[in-house]
Amino acid sequence: MATNPRIAPIERATQRPWDEWLRFMDAIGAADLDHGRIAQHVHDELARTGTESAGWWAQSVTVAYEQHVGRRLPGQQPDGTFQASMSRTTPLAMAELLERWTAFAAADPELQALAAGEPRLSGTERRMHWRSRAGDGYAVAVASEPRAGGAATLVVTLTGLPSPGASTEARERWTAAVTRFLGTV
Incomplete structure (x- = not known):
């Protein structure tokens, strides 16, 4: 089985090896809890330490656990949909x-076909958004977020995708749109 890429950062940030997190999950009965209840127990433990x-x-520990036990696939949200x-x-x-x-977005025919x-x-001082629905029904949020030195990052988040395949396909289409856009900057 492939190692979950979330685990190493979790271990560093929490100062706890993954096998200790698994023992913690067993102790709280995580197998019988929903996402929110697990996350609350983990939060309480992290706040305590x-x-x-x-x-x-x-949230990171909870999602990694859910992926570990096969309750959630990478990119899958608690409602069963996928995000990219x-x-x-x-x-x-x-x-x-x-x-x-x-x-x-208003002038690009391929992007117009997607939205x-x-x-x-x-927007606020911290982040500005362009939001739409895709023709396939999933939500699209394009955020502009400030960076040091007056620069900004464009972040595209796609939510409500029905499957891993749909997530991969949508991400590829929106990455192509962002690449076209960056060619105009």
Whole structure:
């Protein structure tokens, strides 16, 4: 069986080997708990031991456990759907990046064929979003996130995909769209 790539970072961040996490899961009866209950137990344990970003790592430990016991495939969400994402850092500032993405999305015929309906725009000082539905029904969120030195990262997240194959195919199509976009930057 392949090693889950989540495990090494979990071990480093929590200062606990994976076999100890498995014993912890047995002790709390994780096999009979849903995702939220497992994550709460893990969070409480991480908070007790002073682990930084306990909420983040609680989710990571829980998902890795669910994958370990075969309850969840890589990329699978608790509701059974799949998620895919990709990101690319650009030299553009956050607002300019989203403005240029929005213009590109409105003019690119291949991207228009992927998205269904008018996109919704929103933002804060920390992140700006372009959201749409794909023609296949899954959700698409394109975020512009600031980076050091005035640059920004474009992050595309696809949610609600029905299968691993659909996730891979959608990720490839949106990666191609992002690559075309970056060719205009």
